[in-house]
Amino acid sequence: xxxxxxxxxxxxxxxxxxxxxxxxxxxxxxxxxxxxxxxxxxxxxxxxxxxxxxxxxxxxxxxxxxxxxxxxxxxxxxxxxxxxxxxxxxxxxxxxxxxxxxxxxxxxxxxxxxxxxxxxxxxxxxxxxxxxxxxxxxxxxxxxxxxxxxxxxxxxxxxxxxxxxxxxxxxxxxxxxxxxxxxxxxxxxxxxxxxxxxxxxxxxxxxxxxxxxxxxxxxxxxxxxxxxxxxxxxxxxxxxxxxxxxxxxxxxxxxxxxxxxxxxxxxxxxxxxxxxxxxxxxxxxxxxxxxxxxxxxxxxxxxxxxxxxxxxxxxxxxxxxxxxxxxxxxxxxxxxxxxxxxxxxxxxxxxxxxxxxxxxxxxxxxxxxxxxxxxxxxxxxxxxxxxxxxxxxxxxxxxxxxxxxxxxxxxxxxxxxxxxxxxxxxxxxxxxxxxxxxxxxxxxxxxxxxxxxxxxxxxxxxxxxxxxxxxxxxxxxxxxxxxxxxxxxxxxxxxxxxxxxxxxxxxxxxxxxxxxxxxxxxxxxxxx
Numbered sequence: 001x002x003x004x005x006x007x008x009x010x011x012x013x014x015x016x017x018x019x020x021x022x023x024x025x026x027x028x029x030x031x032x033x034x035x036x037x038x039x040x041x042x043x044x045x046x047x048x049x050x051x052x053x054x055x056x057x058x059x060x061x062x063x064x065x066x067x068x069x070x071x072x073x074x075x076x077x078x079x080x081x082x083x084x085x086x087x088x089x090x091x092x093x094x095x096x097x098x099x100x101x102x103x104x105x106x107x108x109x110x111x112x113x114x115x116x117x118x119x120x121x122x123x124x125x126x127x128x129x130x131x132x133x134x135x136x137x138x139x140x141x142x143x144x145x146x147x148x149x150x151x152x153x154x155x156x157x158x159x160x161x162x163x164x165x166x167x168x169x170x171x172x173x174x175x176x177x178x179x180x181x182x183x184x185x186x187x188x189x190x191x192x193x194x195x196x197x198x199x200x201x202x203x204x205x206x207x208x209x210x211x212x213x214x215x216x217x218x219x220x221x222x223x224x225x226x227x228x229x230x231x232x233x234x235x236x237x238x239x240x241x242x243x244x245x246x247x248x249x250x251x252x253x254x255x256x257x258x259x260x261x262x263x264x265x266x267x268x269x270x271x272x273x274x275x276x277x278x279x280x281x282x283x284x285x286x287x288x289x290x291x292x293x294x295x296x297x298x299x300x301x302x303x304x305x306x307x308x309x310x311x312x313x314x315x316x317x318x319x320x321x322x323x324x325x326x327x328x329x330x331x332x333x334x335x336x337x338x339x340x341x342x343x344x345x346x347x348x349x350x351x352x353x354x355x356x357x358x359x360x361x362x363x364x365x366x367x368x369x370x371x372x373x374x375x376x377x378x379x380x381x382x383x384x385x386x387x388x389x390x391x392x393x394x395x396x397x398x399x400x401x402x403x404x405x406x407x408x409x410x411x412x413x414x415x416x417x418x419x420x421x422x423x424x425x426x427x428x429x430x431x432x433x434x435x436x437x438x439x440x441x442x443x444x445x446x447x448x449x450x451x452x453x454x455x456x457x458x459x460x461x462x463x464x465x466x467x468x469x470x471x472x473x474x475x476x477x478x479x480x481x482x483x484x485x486x487x488x489x490x491x492x493x494x495x496x497x498x499x500x501x502x503x504x505x506x507x508x509x510x511x512x513x514x515x516x517x518x519x520x521x522x523x524x525x526x527x528x
């Protein structure tokens with residue numbers, strides 16, 4: 001059993017150990033630590049002014065606020081908080097007006113799923129939903145157990161299956177004479193196989209990181225609870241967002257049969273303008289919700305990294321403290337970074353519409369040009385999202401503004417970015433593949449449930465597709481909750497290990513020696 005699951009042994013106090021003082025830059029037990037730092041990258045540690053101005057080290061305290069004290073507690077990036085609040089208010093106004101109109105004109109809106117062969121919320125449906133949710137949770141937890149028990153095999157199997165699926169897809173397209181797609185998938189599969197082969201020596205380190213992060217979840221399950229609550233909030237907002245899009249289009253779409261247009265209030269320009277705002281607000285609010293959860297989980301992992309083996313131990317209610325910090329001092333920073341991503345997502349939606357219009361109009365050259373732009377914007381969105389993922393871990397750990405955290409993240413990426421990227425590229429495919437497995441298995445269980453119980457509303461088999469699709473989404477979402485915890489924990493652990501490796505060495509010496517054996521670059525301490 002790893003040390004971080006062995007609370008019976010009295011934890012060492014790194015506060016009282018003379019060799020642990022990060023401000024003195026003393027080498028710790030591994031031979032030649034300081035010498036290796038400067039020999040491998042002389043620029044590291046030369047900027048003493050930045051080092052002296054770094055945030056204070058966490059100190060033992062009764063609460064999260066006492067442990068991660070802010071030297072100057074201020075509300076960062078206030079203008080973006082105001083913008084987000086205004087966006088939420090505008091979205092609620094549009095949603096209220098459009099949904100009220102939709103409810104008032106149900107005859108125009110058409111019949112719903114509750115028609116002649118109604119899908120009512122009877123006992124069979126409740127049992128089905130409960131069955132899918134319970135099985136999804138069991139499978140998600142089983143995935144964590146497998147990844148924790150056999151982390152290396154978990155990663156290798158996923159990488160192997162990923163290459164096989166890509167190769168199979170390319171062969172299928174080539175057999176169907178869809179040569180362009182077949183060649184693209186073949187090239188991507190070859191690149192993936194080459195990357196995995198070149199990175200195979202990093203698999204032991206990634207496996208150990210995966211095991212450490214999941215081990216923290218087992219000891220502190222409120223990380224999983226925080227993500228579960230976040231998933232429920234995100235799901236509820238996604239339902240409201242989808243309904244608002246439909247209701248908005250029905251209310252302001254210019255149509256002679258639309259009763260809302262009798263007063264002349266409908267126009268093509270109005271419906272497009274309102275839908276642009278609705279899409280922007282939906283992306284923005286969803287991104288903020290997701291990042292609040294990420295910052296909260298990162299705060300929990302930061303508390304574990306620095307305080308789990310101190311004399312005083314973990315502070316009380318770290319999840320609540322991290323959430324309060326995310327919703328107060330750091331909320332403007334979260335809104336700032338989320339705004340950038342949501343604008344890029346809005347641009348992607350506009351490009352999809354332009355491409356579809358070009359295809360409908362037969363403008364092949366225009367569709368190709370838009371496709372090229374889509375690829376560029378997709379890469380930009382991935383880069384910004386990946387950068388923000390680590391920037392928000394800095395926000396959680398040090399409570400800085402978004403721009404200051406972005407500067408620290410850029411410094412981190414400059415020296416440790418490739419290591420972090422390779423680590424994520426090895427772990428994330430394994431998590432994604434298992435999420436697909438949970439989703440497909442949940443869909444299969446729903447299909448078998450309907451087939452053998454034969455409920456009245458599915459007497460003609462018309463509800464196989466929606467129920468199976470809904471079960472697929474439930475399974476995927478439940479597994480993604482687990483994935484989000486692991487991804488947040490991985491980013492936080494990697495940053496803390498890069499900035500303060502001596503903390504992990506003194507708290508978990510056996511695990512640190514294993515890290516050093518698989519990842520000697522851990523000695524290159526990031527000083528900033």
